[in-house]
Amino acid sequence: MVSVEELRELPTEERAELLRALIALGDEDPLELPRYRRRRGLVLVFLVACCAWLIPWTVVLGLTLPQHYTSGQWSAAWIGFDAALTAAFAFTAFAVWRRLQMAILGQLVTGTLLVCDAWFDVMLSWGSGEFPVSVATALLGELPLAVLFFMGARTLVLTTVRALWVREGRTGPVPRLREVRLFAVEERPGSVGGGG
Structure with a gap:
């Protein structure tokens, strides 16, 4: 045995x-285990089926x-949506404060809700x-905030990858985000370089 x-x-x-x-001795890709390989296949089939269903459904x-529709639950829908948006902001703030990886999820969810809020405000x-105010609110408030949240999530993922890269003692450039596999920091074999 080697001493410290x-x-x-x-x-x-x-x-x-x-x-x-x-690290390589105990570094197994969980997605290569038979039960996860099967689940991954099922998830991919499900996602493709959802896309195949949603395209004609949208048409x-x-x-x-x-063209015109009257809703009896208009205020409940908007109050519920704004409550969900508030909860997403609060969850993200808590995760960032506690330095949890869940901050990435919180930022993605909050950014997505902000984009939805802008879309529905403008369209409805x-x-x-109220249309000019909705457009101004979307362009000056909701959409820039959404971009900040998406950029924050991307930055946290890239910072995590960089930290793992360095902690594993690797040298050279850190792989771009689109080249990083789940559960591994290494690039995919034969991956093509490009923007992260």
């Missing part, structure tokens, strides 16, 4: 190589929905006196 003192005496490159070798809605006020 002997490890400290090794050159940095050798320590890094040893670290990578030790049917475009052709059949009425179309042709009314």
Whole structure:
């Protein structure tokens, strides 16, 4: 068995190589396990089926929905949506405060809700006196905030990858985000370079 003192005496490159070798010994890709491989296949089939269903469904809605519609639950829908948006902001703030990886999910959800809020505000006020205010609110408030949340999520993912890259003792450029596999920091074999 090698002592800590002997490890400290090794050159940095050798320590890094040893670290990578030790990680590789116990580094199994969970998605290669038979039960997860089967689940992954089912998830992919389900997602493709959802896309195949939603495309014609969207066309049917475009052709059949009425031009004008009166809703009895209008205020409940908007209050519920704004409550969900508030909860997403609060969850994201908590996750960032606690330095949790869940901050990435919180930012993605909050950004998505902000885009939805802008879309529905603008579309549902179309042709009314509230339309200019809805457009201004979307362009100056909701959409820029959404972009900030999406960029924040991307930054956290990239920072996590960089930290793992360095902690594994790797040198050279960090792989781009689109080249990083689930459960591994290494690039995909034969991946093409490009923007992260």
